[in-house]
Amino acid sequence: MTEATTQPDRDDVAGVGPQSAMPVGDSVGIICGGGSFPAAVASAVVRSGRRPVMFGIRGWADTAIVEHYAHHWIALGQLGRFVRLAAAEHCQDVLLIGTLLRPPLRHIRLDWQTLRAMPRIVRHFRGGDDRLLSGVVELLEEHGLRVIGVKDVAPQITMPSGVLGRHQPSARDRADIALAFELIATLGPFDVGQAAIIADNHVLAIEAAEGTDNLLARIAALREQSRVTTPRGVGVLVKAPKPAQDRRFDLPAIGPQTVAGVARAGLAGIAVAAGETIVADAAAAIEAADRARIFLVGVGQERRR
Amino acid sequence: MTEATTQPDRDDVAGVGPQSAMPVGDSVGIICGGGSFPAAVASAVVRSGRRPVMFGIRGWADTAIVEHYAHHWIALGQLGRFVRLAAAEHCQDVLLIGTLLRPPLRHIRLDWQTLRAMPRIVRHFRGGDDRLLSGVVELLEEHGLRVIGVKDVAPQITMPSGVLGRHQPSARDRADIALAFELIATLGPFDVGQAAIIADNHVLAIEAAEGTDNLLARIAALREQSRVTTPRGVGVLVKAPKPAQDRRFDLPAIGPQTVAGVARAGLAGIAVAAGETIVADAAAAIEAADRARIFLVGVGQERRR
Numbered sequence: 001m002t003e004a005t006t007q008p009d010r011d012d013v014a015g016v017g018p019q020s021a022m023p024v025g026d027s028v029g030i031i032c033g034g035g036s037f038p039a040a041v042a043s044a045v046v047r048s049g050r051r052p053v054m055f056g057i058r059g060w061a062d063t064a065i066v067e068h069y070a071h072h073w074i075a076l077g078q079l080g081r082f083v084r085l086a087a088a089e090h091c092q093d094v095l096l097i098g099t100l101l102r103p104p105l106r107h108i109r110l111d112w113q114t115l116r117a118m119p120r121i122v123r124h125f126r127g128g129d130d131r132l133l134s135g136v137v138e139l140l141e142e143h144g145l146r147v148i149g150v151k152d153v154a155p156q157i158t159m160p161s162g163v164l165g166r167h168q169p170s171a172r173d174r175a176d177i178a179l180a181f182e183l184i185a186t187l188g189p190f191d192v193g194q195a196a197i198i199a200d201n202h203v204l205a206i207e208a209a210e211g212t213d214n215l216l217a218r219i220a221a222l223r224e225q226s227r228v229t230t231p232r233g234v235g236v237l238v239k240a241p242k243p244a245q246d247r248r249f250d251l252p253a254i255g256p257q258t259v260a261g262v263a264r265a266g267l268a269g270i271a272v273a274a275g276e277t278i279v280a281d282a283a284a285a286i287e288a289a290d291r292a293r294i295f296l297v298g299v300g301q302e303r304r305r
Numbered sequence: 306m307t308e309a310t311t312q313p314d315r316d317d318v319a320g321v322g323p324q325s326a327m328p329v330g331d332s333v334g335i336i337c338g339g340g341s342f343p344a345a346v347a348s349a350v351v352r353s354g355r356r357p358v359m360f361g362i363r364g365w366a367d368t369a370i371v372e373h374y375a376h377h378w379i380a381l382g383q384l385g386r387f388v389r390l391a392a393a394e395h396c397q398d399v400l401l402i403g404t405l406l407r408p409p410l411r412h413i414r415l416d417w418q419t420l421r422a423m424p425r426i427v428r429h430f431r432g433g434d435d436r437l438l439s440g441v442v443e444l445l446e447e448h449g450l451r452v453i454g455v456k457d458v459a460p461q462i463t464m465p466s467g468v469l470g471r472h473q474p475s476a477r478d479r480a481d482i483a484l485a486f487e488l489i490a491t492l493g494p495f496d497v498g499q500a501a502i503i504a505d506n507h508v509l510a511i512e513a514a515e516g517t518d519n520l521l522a523r524i525a526a527l528r529e530q531s532r533v534t535t536p537r538g539v540g541v542l543v544k545a546p547k548p549a550q551d552r553r554f555d556l557p558a559i560g561p562q563t564v565a566g567v568a569r570a571g572l573a574g575i576a577v578a579a580g581e582t583i584v585a586d587a588a589a590a591i592e593a594a595d596r597a598r599i600f601l602v603g604v605g606q607e608r609r610r
Binding site: 179182183186187189190191192193197202203204205206208209210211214218219222227228 | 484487488491492494495496497498502507508509510511513514515516519523524527532533
């Protein structure tokens with residue numbers, strides 16, 4: 001049994017020339033998980049003059065977002081199918097974006113290429129998310145694809161350094177922010193903890209499998225039960241990539257929904273790693289933050305240690 | 306303004322003699338927070354031949370538990386009143402036990418002794434729980450009281466080393482247990498994380514302000530939402546004192562309710578620090594664990610590194 005080859009001649013692609021407005025050789029394959037971030041990335045890719053080709057992961061990706069552009073649907077586990085389609089679409093650069101929770105095994109459809117890689121995938125699957133994703137990237141690169149990151153193709157949707165919007169962190173907020181970055185860095189070897197909530201020097205919550213929205217909802221609930229008693233307007237949500245995290249994918253992300261969650265949790269603001277965090281729908285996020293009197297700050301690497 | 310002194314002559318106390326069945330000099334003051342652990346400690350104190358005097362913290366302690374023994378009610382902040390009552394009851398040894406969440410300021414009643422200590426209390430209050438509790442202990446000791454721990458007075462209610470009940474951890478469980486103890490030790494400097502849940506090498510949850518029951522409920526909920534997809538019967542709850550934690554109080558605790566939560570979360574079992582974890586209602590906990598096919602294991606210090 002061999003793979004059918006639909007791989008086009010690379011010379012044909014190059015022949016289109018890099019100067020045309022939307023050269024097919026300048027296509028970017030976007031493997032889309034759930035949530036709105038794939039839309040933000042695709043639109044940034046278009047603005048940068050390249051052509052997005054969406055590869056929606058069935059069961060996760062948003063149909064409207066995927067089908068707004070040239071697209072294909074793939075199931076998890078269809079490595080061979082994806083590699084063939086990416087080649088046919090002239091996507092040498094591919095990018096993974098969007099929510100993709102550790103999938104239940106029953107959702108996975110295995111094709112021949114994936115079956116061959118199974119022993120390695122299983123090994124990666126037993127580790128944390130970082131290891132799983134590194135395994136996938138390694139497999140894609142062995143098939144001649146180049147896995148790029150949001151920063152490479154759409155730097156404008158990552159958080160800049162400094163304050164966005166009208167509100168500033170206080171000195172106490174800044175101390176909480178520094179402690180949270182330190183906590184996240186310390187948790188790195190355990191492949192966990194992209195986010196933490198600290199209020200007045202007291203660690204209220206550390207993110208693991210629950211995701212940031214749940215993390216924030218927990219603080220709102222604990223406050224109602226008087227299990228969190230710091231006054232409203234004290235405390236920060238901090239998000240940062242895990243130290244070992246491959247920056248090409250799975251960047252932390254915030255958006256208007258994060259701001260709403262922070263407001264409900266009664267915190268003072270949000271701090272994220274500048275340049276390494278996606279801000280989805282930045283205008284709406286800033287407007288919501290200004291209205292809720294919440295600060296938004298990007299902290300550069302040099303100031304996180 | 307001076308404190309009225311109700312302190313009895315210590316010689317009178319000593320005169321009762323240390324050999325009588327329940328000498329007043331052998332009284333133990335038990336400062337009771339919420340939950341059932343104060344009852345377990347008081348009954349162990351009686352079995353050890355000493356006399357428990359309950360100091361129920363208003364708003365937290367269970368009335369039936371407190372009033373089953375010689376008792377007084379105190380409010381948080383009544384340091385002077387507590388010191389006087391402890392002296393009148395001949396309790397030189399005092400012990401703090403039970404749930405006492407970081408209280409909202411409006412629940413605190415300040416007396417003169419406490420007011421004088423306020424600047425220090427406020428300083429401690431800004432840190433994590435360990436620092437707050439160390440501050441309280443320091444204050445009590447300055448008033449001539451000796452703060453003792455559950456291990457000193459009721460070692461029989463702490464977890465022994467080894468397996469309790471019928472079920473054994475697998476090799477995979479043991480690997481998860483080792484990783485969780487390491488994670489908890491790493492979090493020590495942040496004064497957070499007495500518990501973690503790890504399944505097949507993947508960190509699912511880290512406890513901060515929410516408490517263990519909420520931690521377990523979260524995993525059950527995430528499983529229903531398919532955000533936790535490890536099979537049922539895989540994964541461990543691990544509890545251990547934070548490395549910097551004063552072992553005289555605030556020991557981690559498990560009981561039948563913890564077993565029920567672990568069963569609902571679909572985990573394989575529970576591992577705790579042997580000798581440094583209270584097991585409330587051990588017989589019922591073991592029976593529930595056996596029925597739910599859950600293991601219970603105490604891990605000695607030497608095997609936790």
